[in-house]
Amino acid sequence: MNENKQHIDEQILLSILNQKASEKDVETFEKWMASNPENKAAFDKMRKIWEKSSEIEVFDKIDVAADWKLVKSKSGASVKSRKLRVFMRYAASIVLLIGLSFVLLYQTTPGFGKLAQQKTEINKDQVLLADGTQVYLNQNSRLVYPNHFGSKKRNVKLEGEAYFQVKSDPSKPFIITSENAIIEVLGTAFNVRNDEYGRTIVTVQSGKVSLTDQKTKKVVYLTKGEKGILHNSNLTESENDEPNFDAWKTGILRFNKTPIPVVFKYIEDYYGVKITNRCERIDTLTFNSIFNNDDIKDVISELELHLNVKTVKRGKHLIISEKSN
């Protein structure tokens, strides 16, 4: 590209686009524009990209892979319904009765009409909140949220684990209550996990988040690449050392010189299995690999190959032992 025949500081061009240029900058800019038609063409191009790029945000909100899953789950309904029509007539009246009793229950529970909830057991799920915030729920989790947010704050409640992509709205903080933690954000992406040891762990992928202990009112501020842990009123802050904190959502497991016992822990967590290692020799070894939505069979066979061991699978229990000749 020879558009910079006569040099100009890019920052001046940027301040012109932002309409924040000083008089001196404007003067420099006008001279530069007049000095060569190529300069003018280059700047016009820059301005078009600048203007247009603020109108295409919509693509950022379209999640093709997630929506394909939705399409798959919706399909087949019309075909099934033909077969089930007769059965459905009976089922419908029963469902109606159950439904009515639920409505009664719901209406007698104060404040329930305003709130909605999403609960997961063996399947993960995602929820799009009224403000455009996207929440990915891990297994065995529960999110309670209002159908419409109030005018000052966006309050939700979480049990279990979820990844939040909070829609930015500086005038309305987004607040998550989870166990004893209060997590407050403006607009950003992060993961909240309540683990089996009673800890609440917040891992930040972008932006800034505050984590408050409800009891002691202590606060830590977390930014990208940091995590905060709340455990029995003990609030700590550290670098995120867990590359796989969002594996449950992305399906990607990364190992980079990871000690084998840690590798097993991640595999147990991710695939919901139990691993017993009868081969002490490998405890001191490390492992490098990336698994992208792979089946556990492929993971096991790669480990077997790498560690020269054999694996016996009994249901959800994997036993690793020395390879006998």
Add this chain to the structure above:
Amino acid sequence: MTQSSTNYSIELLTEKRIEELFKEHYAVLTAYAHKFLSDLDDAREIVQNVFVQLIDHKDTVKIHTSAKAHLYTSVRNACLNAIKQKNTHAKHHENIKYLNSDIGTGVDKILEQTELEYELYQAIDELPEQCQRIFKMNRFDGFTNQEIADQLGISKRTVETQISKALKILRNKIGPMLASLLILWLMEKM
């Protein structure tokens, strides 16, 4: 582009083929529907339903034009129905007129524009990580450079440098498509 989406033929639909079509066209179809409906969830639902129909009736549906043309026609019709059902706001009248006009054989300007916008979006999406985040925070989320600097804990100067870098990369990358964009944008203004 695959051959089947450019050739005019009767296409045999398998679920795998439908998934390919979804991955190739879903983003642009949804953004296209969004332009008429101005509600993203409505747009998503309409496009998703078109694909659900396609899966459920894959054995009986005959596509006589290209698969792409079939998808756009279906989405256009669904948008038109949705607007008619809501049947309220005056601003939708222009949309009804546009969707009703016979562009089956001609050029759909709004579609072309959406496709080009998607190309620009993809170019932004391929920017280096930090550069991309900062550019999106400025352009998509509307944060000022100072706010971005505060949120990411870096200097305002760094934010500005990253944005310049983004613009420079985009400028070089989308040179060829820009000529057509300029023409479309000019027509918009007229």
